[in-house]
Amino acid sequence: MSKLMKAAYLPGNSTVVLKEVEIPEPGFGQVLIKTKASTICGSDIRAIYHEHLGKGPEGYQNKIAGHEPAGQIVKCGPGMRRFKEGDRVILYHISGCGLCVDCRKGYMISCTSPIRAAYGWQRDGGMAPYILADEKDCVPLPDELTYTDGAQIACGFGTVYEGLEKIGISGNDAVLVVGLGPCRACHSYACQGNGGSKADRCRCCQGTLSDCP
Numbered sequence: 379m380s381k382l383m384k385a386a387y388l389p390g391n392s393t394v395v396l397k398e399v400e401i402p403e404p405g406f407g408q409v410l411i412k413t414k415a416s417t418i419c420g421s422d423i424r425a426i427y428h429e430h431l432g433k434g435p436e437g438y439q440n441k442i443a444g445h446e447p448a449g450q451i452v453k454c455g456p457g458m459r460r461f462k463e464g465d466r467v468i469l470y471h472i473s474g475c476g477l478c479v480d481c482r483k484g485y486m487i488s489c490t491s492p493i494r495a496a497y498g499w500q501r502d503g504g505m506a507p508y509i510l511a512d513e514k515d516c517v518p519l520p521d522e523l524t525y526t527d528g529a530q531i532a533c534g535f536g537t538v539y540e541g542l543e544k545i546g547i548s549g550n551d552a553v554l555v556v557g558l559g560p561c562r563a564c565h566s567y568a569c570q571g572n573g574g575s576k577a578d579r580c581r582c583c584q585g586t587l588s589d590c591p
């Protein structure tokens with residue numbers, strides 16, 4: 379394994395900079411993941427690609443970009459509790475403290491600990507050949523899903539799924555999904571999967587309902 383890798387950073391001004399950095403070594407409770415797929419989120423474009431508008435949890439701290447990766451574990455640090463080399467994983471994009479009430483409920487995104495860090499924002503993310511991750515942030519990727527599927531699940535589909543869980547879509551519902559992007563597609567699929575009888579896709583999100591094809 380080469381000691382160096384090229385990683386993408388987003389310095390602002392719609393620019394991507396590739397830098398050579400060392401391939402990290404996993405410490406206790408950490409894994410090294412070989413990146414197989416890494417998608418770009420609307421949040422990356424909005425808050426850090428054009429200019430650094432993000433504050434607090436969206437504050438970009440000049441880390442390797444990319445919070446939607448999937449890959450294969452190639453090296454494990456000591457103290458593994460669940461995963462091993464060769465496992466296919468996606469990365470939950472927020473590394474929470476793991477101790478607060480929100481983290482224990484699985485809402486690491488709501489963690490307010492100073493050590494909370496989002497991959498690709500406050501700690502190195504997936505736009506590189508390898509990712510250093512905490513084992514607790516890994517989610518197993520089933521064999522029936524590709525790495526590309528996994529990368530799109532990591533943030534976008536998970537966000538959609540949680541939203542739909544909150545409103546409880548069922549076979550009693552007809553659903554209009556508005557928008558153009560991947561999250562719109564995920565909404566349509568997830569609504570249909572939950573039994574939503576008409577998960578209609580509205581392609582002209584700026585038009586009125588009657589304008590829609």
Ligand SMILES: [Zn+2]
Pocket residue numbers: 419420421445446533534
């Ligand atoms: Zn995202």
Ligand SMILES: [Zn+2]
Pocket residue numbers: 474475476477478479480481486489490491
């Ligand atoms: Zn926490």
